[in-house]
Amino acid sequence: MTSPPPLSRFNPAQPGAAGMKAAATGLLVLMAAVFFAARHYEGLHPAVGYVKAFAEAAMVGGLADWFAVTALFRHPLGLPIPHTAIIPRNKDRIGEALANFLQTNFLIAPVVARRMRNIDLAGAAGRFLQAPQGQETRIRQGASRLIADLFESLDDERLGGLVKTSVANRIRKMEVAPLLGHALASAINEDRHVPMLEATIRWTARALDANEELIREMVKKRVNWVLKLAGLDEKMSDSVVNGLRKLTVDMQTEPAHPVRIKIEEALAQLANDLQTKPETRAKVEEMKEQLLDNRSVSLWLDTLWQKGREAIIRAARNPDAAMAGKLGEVLQSMGQSLEKDARMKRAINQFARRAVAGMAASYGSSIVKLVSETVRGWDAQTITDRLENAVGRDLQYIRINGTLVGGTVGVLLHALDAL
Known part of the structure; x- marks a missing residue:
């Protein structure tokens, strides 16, 4: 090379x-x-x-x-x-003069803000997002290729570790017990827990049928030897199995079954404890820390990162396909909002103007120094x-x-x- x-x-x-x-x-x-x-x-x-x-x-x-x-x-x-x-x-003086010219005319926050005042970034972004498939192809392909190349060139292991650490730290800082309690309370109030409860009952019934012989053996092992001599252990196991089966059937068919009511009361109490009871919240936080320290969870976060990275690269390599699906519909809807909503457009343009002006204020002197030192180094x-x-x-x-x-x-x- x-x-x-x-x-x-x-x-x-x-x-x-x-x-x-x-x-x-x-x-x-x-x-x-x-x-x-x-x-x-x-x-x-x-x-x-x-x-x-x-x-x-x-x-x-x-x-x-x-x-x-x-x-x-x-x-x-x-x-x-x-x-x-x-x-x-006079090359050093020329470099200084060129750097000062850039700073005075381009890299001062008021100058940047004034030049950007008539630039409609939000409208341009809205028109770009609404562009039908095939239009603005060069811009879209260029931007997509840049994104794909960027994600492929970054150190996958190091970046993945940063992402995983960032997600884990964010979860550690977040107290999840009140969130879980609020979500559970909202589900109970809106009866969204019912399908989950009925699914649990059906799973219990299937588990009972699949493990009937095991249950019978357990009952026979635990009955009194007197009942065994009398031959009543078989009847006892039949009664237990049939009773459990009848319980699951009754719970499926009777919404007001006492056991279902007890379960719903227990769920409501759990939702309240998660939000108000310090002991319950402390236990949930302890469980959360144990989960985050578990290697399986770490591997799961790695898998999430890899799948997300691959999805981004795949979509970037084929932007027209990505824009043609549900993502494309969402982006086109966002484009319409950006172009038609004057309030949103004004807010985004103002944010962009302040961001660029802030970058000029923060990094303008560094850029000027770079130009000056580069010319001086020639x-x-x-x-x-x-x-x-x-x-x-x-x-x-x-x-x-x-x-x-x-x-x-x-x-x-x-x-x-x-x-």
Whole structure:
């Protein structure tokens, strides 16, 4: 794998800059040749004097502009003439000036807030979320690809550990007993506990049928030996099994069965204890800590993270499919709300404006420092090459224009002198 070129050799030359430099130099050489030829044949005709004057002044103008352009970036002819190689000598000051320009015009909180005042981020997000499948594909695919690449590039083990630790710490800080008590009380008040209770009764009946022989053996082992001698242990086991079976049937068919009422009273008392009784709440918190310390729960949290991460990457890799399902319907509904609800739009735009302005206030100085230190870290040749190549064609046009303007002025002066 090849390494990238060093910074000092990075030379993004502007297209045509080298050709323009050759043209400007060639024009200067041409004017010198014309001057010497005109000087040689000056006595043949008065018009040759005008040609000589043009070429002479053109050489002076071209050389002056060559000197000026060269002095910006280096010492002309390598001579340490004062006030030349201006940019290399002042690169640190240029970096500071550039950084201050960025800070003054872009990275001050009031400036950022003022520039964002007319930007409708909420409306743009709403239109994007409502876009039918296939529209704004490049934006959506680009954003999705970025999200997928980000999740795939992050250290899975470390990030998963952070997520798991964050979830566990959040649960530890949360007192779950009152929440469980409130949820159970609400379920009882709205009769949402009834299906769960009936399901428990049906499960008990099925468990009784599946373990009938085991129950019979347990009863026979515990009856008195006198009953065994009398042959009553079989009848006792039949009575117990039949009684349990009748109890489950009666509980399923009679909503007002005494046992069901007792169970519902016990559930109501538990809901109250979870919310008000310190001893019960302490026991629930202890159980919660034991569960969080259990390795099985830790593995379960790992599984949740992996499934969530895979789902995010899968949806990001295929954004059109994700937008086409239920998620797409939800996002489109959110988009409609963002675009039509003026109050929500105003609140989101205000939040975004404050967030960006806050980032500018918090990190603007760091960005400015980064720019300044980056420019200061460049060697003189690097910054010279970059700036010269950025404006290369225009610099050579200055030389060409100086040559032509100088020649024109020379002709005018020669004409005035002849008159």
